[in-house]
Amino acid sequence: MKKIAFLIWSILLVSCSSKKSLTEKKDFVIAFGSCNRVDLPNLLWDDILNTDPDVWIWGGDNIYADTDDMKALRAMYDQQKNEPGYRKLAQTTDVLGTWDDHDYGLNDGGVEFKAKAASQQEFLNFMNVPESSELRKRKGVYNSKNYVIDGHEVRIILLDTRYFRTPLTPDTETDKRIKPNEYGVGTILGDAQWNWLEKELQNSTADFNIIVSSIQYLSQEHGFEAWGNFPHEVDRLAKLIDDTKPKGVVVLSGDRHISEFSKINLEGIDYPLIDFTSSGLTHAYREFSGEPNKYRVGEVVYTESFGILEFDFKAKTVDFKIVGDNGNVLGQLEQVYE
Template sequence: MNYQKLILLLLITFYGCKKNKIPTNKTPKEVKNTYDFVIAFGSCNNQNMVNNFWNTIDENNPNIWIWGGDIIYSDTYNMSYLEKNYIQQKNNVEYQNFIKNKEILATWDDHDYGLNDGGIEYTKKKESQQLFLDFLNVDKNDERRKQEGVYFAKSYNVNNTNIKIIALDTRYFRTELTPDTETKKRYQPNSYGRGSILGETQWKWLEEQLKNSKANYHILVSSIQFLSAEHGFESWGNMPHEVDKLEALLKSTQAKNTIILSGDRHISEFSKKEVDGLNYPLIDFTSSGLTHSYSGFTEEPNIYRVGTVVSKKSFGLLKFNFNQNKVIFEIKGAANEVYQTLTQNY
C-alpha cells in the first residue's frame, strides 16, 4: 500500500469513528409520550397581573387552547373601559406569541362578561358580546355575531376519531339566583324548577348538537362548576333542576364520552359521578387560577371530588390516546410540574 492510500484510509477511519461516537458527558434525550390529541385550558386571568404559563403550556404541544372564562377582569358598564382591557390582554407579548401556533376557543364568565356573578340582568350584554368576539378575532359572518350568547360548537377529526367541543354560555340567559341569608354561603339552591342557566334557545341548540352528533368524545365547556355544588358559590347546583336536565339530555341523546371543563373557582380539582343510564362516568375537570388562585383555601365539601383540591395557580391538560380509549387529565403548574392526575378509560 503506497503512502497516499494509507493517509486516505486513516482519514476515513478517523471521521467515521468521530461521526458515530456518543459524547460521554451527555445522556440521550428522553422521548416524550405522544398523544393523538391534546387540549389545554384554563381560566381566571387578570390582565393586570403576570401570567407565567404561556411558555409552559406551549411545551405540552396542545392542539387547542380553551379559555374557560374570566379572560380579563373588567366588571363595568363602560364599554370603552371593557374594550381597553381586552386590548391590553390581546397586546400582551407573551400571549401574542402563544396564540401564533394554535387555535384559541373560548367562553366567558362573569368578569369578562362585565358583571360579577352576573346573568340575564346585565344591560350591556349585547355590546359586551361583540367585544368578546373581537378579542377572539371571530369573523364578522360567524353565527356568534348574530345570535344572543357566545355558545358554539366545533368538531375535530383526528385518526378516524371525532372530538366535539361544545362551549356553553352560562351568563347571557342565566336568571336570578337565591342569596343565602341563613349561613355564610353566598347562595342557596333555587326552589326546584325555578330559573334557567342556559335559557330556552340555548337548551334547544344543545339538544340538537348532542342528538345529531356522531362524535366519539364530547367536551362541554361550562364556565361554572357542574358537579361540585356544596360550596355555596355559583354553580349549576344553584338550579338543581338544570343539573337533572343536562344529565337527562346526555342519557336521551346517548352522547358518547362527555367530559365537562369548568373554571371560575380559583382552585383546580377533579369531580366524577356515576350517572344511571350512562355507560361512562361524568367527569367535571375544574381548572381555575392562571394569574391568581385561592391560596388561602383550607377545605370545602364536594361529594364527587377525586383526589384533593389544588389551590396553586395552574392550568389543565387533557391527553387523548385513541387506540387505548384513554384520556389522561392533568393539573399542571408553571414549571410544568404535575400537581394531580386522573386517568379514565372510555
C-alpha cells in the same frame, strides 16, 4: 350489570422531572384555563406552550373588567392579546372559549346585565370571530367546533352560563353567599340554548364530547356560583346525556380559583361523567382550607394552574392533568372510555 369504566387517579406533588410526561405527544391535546388578570404576571403561557396543545380553551373570567364601559373592556382584551406568551400561543394554536361574569361585565351577573349585547361583540372580537359570522347575530356566546384526527372526532361544545341566567338566591341563613333556588325556578342556559345543546348531543358522532361550562357542574356544596344553584338544570343536563347517549362526555369548568376533579356515574352511560375544574391562571385561592364536594376525586389544587386533556384514541383513554408553573403536574386522573 352496568359496565363501569376503569378509572385510576393520582394526585402528585412532584419535582420538575414530571415535565417528561408533558413532552410525549398524544393523538390530540386540549389545554384550558380560567381566571386570568391582565394586571398580574402571566407566568403559565410558556408551560402551556410546552404541552404543545392542538386547542387552547378559555374557560371564563379571561379578563377582569366588571364594567359596562366597552372602551375599557376592549382595552383589557387588547392588553391580553398583546401579552407575549399568549400572543405566541395564539399564533400557533387554535383558540376557543366562553366567558364568565368578570369578562361578561358584571360580578355574578346574568340576564339582567344591560350591556350584554355590546359585551358579546367585544368578546367575539377578542376571539377573532369574523364580522360575517353567524355568531355575531346569535344572542349569547355558545358555540361548538369539531376536530377530526385520523378518523377520530372530538366535539367541543362551549356553553354560555351568563347571557340567559336568571337571578340567584342569596343565602341569608348561613355564611354561604348563595343557596339553591327552589326546584324548577329559573334557568342557566335559557330555552334557545337548551334546544341547541340537545341537537348538539343528539346529532353528535364524535368519539368525545367536551362540554365547556364556566361554572362547576358537579361540585355544588360550597355556596358560590354553580349549576347546583339551579338543581332542576343539573337534572336536565343529566337526563339529556342519558337520553342522547353521546360518547365520551366530559365537562370542563373554571371560576373557583381552585382546580379539582369530580365525577359521577349516570344511569344511561357506561362511563363516569367527569367535571374537570381548572382555575386560576394568574391568581388562586391560596388560603383554601377545605370545602365539601361529594363528587371529588383526589385533592384540591389551590395554586395557579391550567388543565390539559391528552387523548389516546387507540387505547380509548383521556389523561387529565392539572399543571402548574415550571410544568409541574399537580394532579392527574386517567379515564378509559370503552
